Amino acid sequence: MDVLKTLAFPPSVEHYHLLLLIGALISIVFYPYFGFLLGASFFSYRYEKKGRKEGNPLYLRLAKDLIGTALYNKTLPTFLALLPAFSIIFVYAQLLQTTDSIAVSLACSGFVLLLIALAFLYAYKYTFRLGDILEGYSDVLKKGKGSSDTILDIEHYSEDNVRSHLRFGRNGLIFILLATFFMASSIVAAADSDNWIRVSSVLDLFILPDMYVRFFQFIALAAGATGIGLLFFLFWWKKEQPLEDEYAHLVRDLSIRLIVGSLLALPALVLLGFFLLPGQSMSGTLFAVAGLGVALLFLSAQFVYAYAKEPQPHHTASALFVFAFALALFGANDQVALYNATKGQAALLSYRHDLETEDLRAKLGFVGVVLTGEDIYNGRCSACHLFDQKKIGPAYKDVIPKYAGSKEKIMAFVLNPVKMNPAFPPMPNQGLKPAEADSIVCYILRRLGTGIVKSSTPAVTQK
Numbered sequence: 001m002d003v004l005k006t007l008a009f010p011p012s013v014e015h016y017h018l019l020l021l022i023g024a025l026i027s028i029v030f031y032p033y034f035g036f037l038l039g040a041s042f043f044s045y046r047y048e049k050k051g052r053k054e055g056n057p058l059y060l061r062l063a064k065d066l067i068g069t070a071l072y073n074k075t076l077p078t079f080l081a082l083l084p085a086f087s088i089i090f091v092y093a094q095l096l097q098t099t100d101s102i103a104v105s106l107a108c109s110g111f112v113l114l115l116i117a118l119a120f121l122y123a124y125k126y127t128f129r130l131g132d133i134l135e136g137y138s139d140v141l142k143k144g145k146g147s148s149d150t151i152l153d154i155e156h157y158s159e160d161n162v163r164s165h166l167r168f169g170r171n172g173l174i175f176i177l178l179a180t181f182f183m184a185s186s187i188v189a190a191a192d193s194d195n196w197i198r199v200s201s202v203l204d205l206f207i208l209p210d211m212y213v214r215f216f217q218f219i220a221l222a223a224g225a226t227g228i229g230l231l232f233f234l235f236w237w238k239k240e241q242p243l244e245d246e247y248a249h250l251v252r253d254l255s256i257r258l259i260v261g262s263l264l265a266l267p268a269l270v271l272l273g274f275f276l277l278p279g280q281s282m283s284g285t286l287f288a289v290a291g292l293g294v295a296l297l298f299l300s301a302q303f304v305y306a307y308a309k310e311p312q313p314h315h316t317a318s319a320l321f322v323f324a325f326a327l328a329l330f331g332a333n334d335q336v337a338l339y340n341a342t343k344g345q346a347a348l349l350s351y352r353h354d355l356e357t358e359d360l361r362a363k364l365g366f367v368g369v370v371l372t373g374e375d376i377y378n379g380r381c382s383a384c385h386l387f388d389q390k391k392i393g394p395a396y397k398d399v400i401p402k403y404a405g406s407k408e409k410i411m412a413f414v415l416n417p418v419k420m421n422p423a424f425p426p427m428p429n430q431g432l433k434p435a436e437a438d439s440i441v442c443y444i445l446r447r448l449g450t451g452i453v454k455s456s457t458p459a460v461t462q463k
């Protein structure tokens with residue numbers, strides 16, 4: 001799976017931003033539907049078992065409605081779950097190339113597990129239908145003049161069917177929970193650059209508190225999406241066929257309990273997630289987006305409350321849209337965190353991109369004039385930088401040591417300055433060629449006498 005990372009090519013800055021945008025768009029469709037699918041599978045299986053044990057046909061009906069709605073047709077899971085889960089693998093592969101992050105492999109595993117889960121859940125859904133048909137058939141035979149042998153046969157077959165039906169349901173549930181774990185962990189492994197190094201296998205994830213917060217966020221999200229989805233589909237979508245009182249009561253009761261639980265847990269979990277984010281992933285935008293998300297959750301709760309007081313179907317539609325929007329914001333927020341975490345990485349990648357372009361130009365015979373480090377310093381940098389004192393920009397002796405001699409990282413900054421220290425204005429891009437950046441950085445390092453010039457840089461001629 002790491003093959004994917006080597007296949008990826010270094011993106012330019014614009015390309016990089018586009019990737020993050022794609023990631024955000026993907027999570028907008030993915031979160032609400034996946035949450036519903038997870039919750040619906042769980043409760044369908046639970047009510048199915050409970051219904052059989054207590055012989056309560058309403059429970060069985062709820063179990064059937066839940067899985068029937070989540071897997072209404074094949075297009076729904078394909079476009080809202082599989083395709084997004086598949087695309088995110090490529091987004092991560094591009095964003096995280098050249099890092100040690102295992103997020104790509106985790107996202108791949110999540111996708112495969114999701115595929116298996118869906119296969120089982122479909123089998124679960126269809127064996128429901130098969131069960132009904134078999135029962136109907138055996139009733140007809142019993143009433144008519146079917147031989148007792150055939151009836152026995154069918155009953156036998158019917159029992160077999162129930163057994164495999166429950167097995168499909170259980171396996172589907174296990175795989176979808178595993179898929180949730182892997183997908184949640186791929187986000188954790190990606191959104192924090194410390195984790196690129198810290199997490200080198202799945203086992204490392206278990207000691208990370210972020211992992212648990214993330215997982216429970218998914219679960220709380222699933223509970224809310226299931227509650228709101230149920231209300232919406234059974235009361236608004238199918239409003240032409242109103243449910244009988246007793247069943248309506250059961251559905252409403254379960255939904256409202258799920259929504260209340262979710263709305264109590266989600267804001268707390270989002271907040272907790274914040275505390276665990278490292279400084280470099282944090283930003284004002286992140287707070288604003290998450291705050292808006294939490295506000296929308298409460299608005300959605302308002303609609304559910306209105307509905308609980310006076311069951312008007314259109315309240316459920318409003319609740320659903322507002323809730324889906326809140327989830328979309330949380331999804332977009334992951335991308336903001338990822339963006340913050342990968343700023344340095346973006347600069348590095350686009351530096352490689354420039355380098356490759358330059359290489360190509362050189363091979364084609366375009367040779368530009370390359371200035372020496374000292375020329376560049378005197379001509380460009382000294383207007384704002386001195387070595388030992390701050391001017392418009394910081395003194396080199398204060399900022400260079402934090403790069404610990406990694407020439408490539410300094411070059412990446414110089415070629416594509418990003419906002420670093422709030423005490424300074426942003427540095428304007430100096431429009432240097434990679435080879436020029438190489439000379440100026442060597443010059444600075446030489447003059448500061450750090451001596452350590454790590455040359456992880458691909459062959460750039462030393463000037």
Ligand code: HEC
Nearest residue numbers: 380381384392393394399414419420421424425426427430
């Ligand atoms: C117009 C003014 C200006 C010019 C010209 C300029 N810089 Fe800067 N530079 C800044 C400012 C302002 C900052 C602080 C930016 C920040 O913290 O966001 C900075 C920061 C830096 C940093 C530190 C980044 C960090 O990690 O905090 C380096 C290294 C640097 N510049 C190198 C250069 C080099 C090399 C040149 C010449 C090719 C140059 N700068 C030209 C204004 C300038």
